[in-house]
Amino acid sequence: MNKKCSKLESELGAAATLGPVEAGPPCCIPEPWLRVRDLSVYYGAKQVLADISLTINRGCVTTLIGPSGCGKTSFLSSLNRLTDLIPGCRVEGHISMGTLDVRAAKDVMSLRRRVGMIFQKPNPFPLSIRKNIEMPLKEHGLRDRHERRQVIESVLQDVGLWDEVKDRLDASALTLSGGQQQRLCIARAIALQPEVLLLDEPCSALDPIASGVVEELLTRFRGRYTLVVVTHNLQQARRIADYAAFFWSTGGTGCLVEHGSGQRIFDTPQQPLTIAYVNGKAG
Numbered sequence: 001m002n003k004k005c006s007k008l009e010s011e012l013g014a015a016a017t018l019g020p021v022e023a024g025p026p027c028c029i030p031e032p033w034l035r036v037r038d039l040s041v042y043y044g045a046k047q048v049l050a051d052i053s054l055t056i057n058r059g060c061v062t063t064l065i066g067p068s069g070c071g072k073t074s075f076l077s078s079l080n081r082l083t084d085l086i087p088g089c090r091v092e093g094h095i096s097m098g099t100l101d102v103r104a105a106k107d108v109m110s111l112r113r114r115v116g117m118i119f120q121k122p123n124p125f126p127l128s129i130r131k132n133i134e135m136p137l138k139e140h141g142l143r144d145r146h147e148r149r150q151v152i153e154s155v156l157q158d159v160g161l162w163d164e165v166k167d168r169l170d171a172s173a174l175t176l177s178g179g180q181q182q183r184l185c186i187a188r189a190i191a192l193q194p195e196v197l198l199l200d201e202p203c204s205a206l207d208p209i210a211s212g213v214v215e216e217l218l219t220r221f222r223g224r225y226t227l228v229v230v231t232h233n234l235q236q237a238r239r240i241a242d243y244a245a246f247f248w249s250t251g252g253t254g255c256l257v258e259h260g261s262g263q264r265i266f267d268t269p270q271q272p273l274t275i276a277y278v279n280g281k282a283g
């Protein structure tokens with residue numbers, strides 16, 4: 001077993017507070033899954049991303065780093081077509097996921113089931129803890145009540161919330177702490193069995209302990225989901241990244257400066273801007 005795999009094993013063993021997540025095979029052998037070619041994004045006349053080409057490997061953690069405003073969220077939102085919902089937003093270029101042409105996909109609801117998104121600020125529905133997970137399951141056609149209950153328990157176990165909430169599933173999700181709300185949002189996303197999870201600064205609104213729990217959870221998801229994580233926390237990015245992509249903005253337009261394995265981007269970056277950024281001297 002190579003070094004990365006044995007490291008993953010010890011990380012899985014260390015995640016004792018979380019549920020019995022069944023990890024898939026670790027991403028030792030890169031398998032391209034999301035392919036982005038010549039992606040440009042505009043808000044009205046303003047171009048905020050130019051000609052981004054990046055391949056994201058299945059089952060791996062890819063972190064997107066770069067200063068505020070360089071287009072990381074816009075990039076994420078293009079991947080599951082949340083950009084469709086932004087008035088005046090226009091996307092050019094090609095995005096594929098496996099054999100699916102993302103930009104041409106007609107069934108956007110199914111695309112978003114396959115590509116879930118977690119936001120910076122936890123956004124549970126103002127409903128009970130149970131309904132937060134049950135409602136999307138119903139919307140996506142899971143009619144059997146017993147099966148829904150099983151999924152609810154299983155995903156709450158996965159995110160380590162089950163023991164904390166099993167006696168108050170009908171309480172409002174808004175009574176949970178910020179960290180618990182974020183884990184509920186992750187449970188809600190994984191209940192739909194996505195292939196890809198997009199996470200936009202998932203820990204930045206959380207205290208260090210809650211942030212650590214979510215980070216540990218992401219590490220355990222490696223292999224089971226393809227994770228694309230935006231983070232401003234370079235230590236965190238360094239810890240979790242199988243791959244990293246560094247964005248920068250010139251004159252308000254974001255571009256991709258450099259990408260590669262996390263180890264290479266953080267330990268031996270090639271581009272002067274990347275060197276300055278990962279060493280805290282730019283951005």
Ligand SMILES: Nc1ncnc2c1ncn2[C@@H]1O[C@H](COP(=O)(O)OP(=O)(O)OP(=O)(O)O)[C@@H](O)[C@H]1O
Nearest residue numbers: 043048066067068069070071072073074075086252
């Ligand atoms: N809905 C919108 N309408 C117009 N401009 C927008 C919109 N959303 C983002 N922008 C602009 O697009 C640029 C890129 O924003 P984006 O949020 O993608 O960057 P980011 O790297 O994720 O920033 P941050 O790290 O601060 O979240 C910014 O200049 C921002 O002001």
